[in-house]
Amino acid sequence: MSTARRDTYTPDSLLAVAVTVFNERGYDGTSMEHLSQAAGISKSSIYHHVTGKEELLRRAVSRALDGLFAVLDEPGAVQGRAIDQVGYVTRRTVEVLMAELPYVTLLLRVRGNTRTERWALERRREFDQRIADLMKAAAADGDLRSDVDIRLATRLLFGMVNSLVEWYRPHPEGAPVDSTVVETVVRMAFDGLRT
């Protein structure tokens, strides 16, 4: 498809367009033609930036994964009691998810049909394992209730956190502010809703 627009994309701005299209159509359902139309530049202009759609996918999920893994090295995630580390990582993961919403959304929808997708799934499992280890340490300290299966609780905790990609939208009118969302996740998961 011929287009009028001059190619003024940076790697980041082209990636943002691609991620929007991937999230709308699904990665499998997106062709270079779709990306070309959404960006308003020719396919050959896109090939000037990247080798193809799989490179865009890799960059996009890398951005999400880098944000998530960086949390695990922050002081709050490695110092103090394990239970506080788990709380800190939960809080910060929600913040990264909000800040990088389209990238994390794409990461969470990856299926495993290509090498890049399988790599992303592998990295996700690594992240989940790091959290499960922290949860186990908190349980060993006696700070998590002993009548729940820790692996299951970890899944449910991150099921709750990851559900944000389905309903969270930045700053819609009348919605709770971001810090309220973050605090509510942590309160609910660790202290429960009941008075």
Added chain:
Amino acid sequence: MSTARRDTYTPDSLLAVAVTVFNERGYDGTSMEHLSQAAGISKSSIYHHVTGKEELLRRAVSRALDGLFAVLDEPGAVQGRAIDQVGYVTRRTVEVLMAELPYVTLLLRVRGNTRTERWALERRREFDQRIADLMKAAAADGDLRSDVDIRLATRLLFGMVNSLVEWYRPHPEGAPVDSTVVETVVRMAFDGLRT
């Protein structure tokens, strides 16, 4: 595609095949040809059962919605304190999700491109509203903590519940039994993980 198999499908068994394909390929990405191949019968045999793929979608999401809405009329959902009703509905929703896993999975992935999908989304919103009303009643009774936004807590609670479609598989070796999963959801949501 010509096929050897005789058409011995019942409405339910054909629906089960269709739902599997919808969940694998996405509803939009599924053609009557795909359904014909998966069922091993001709397209015209499928048309003998249904008017097209949208009817299969409607039947499938109806099955999920009927299961979920039925919970709201059970005695445990309408008698006693609101907090106990919320707990009951949470527990039973998890059970329905496990029992009707492929159907609820499909329901939760509906996007809104067709009339049937928009209808399903509308019914989902109705269900969410019924839960939010129960949660509000529990808060008014003073049984839910006052420092959380009830609408937000409802979303997080069902975000956690609905996450089961991503990771729950019936009876894999070494996994917690279903009743443990149900109890863990309720404990975590209402009493929290912390000791």
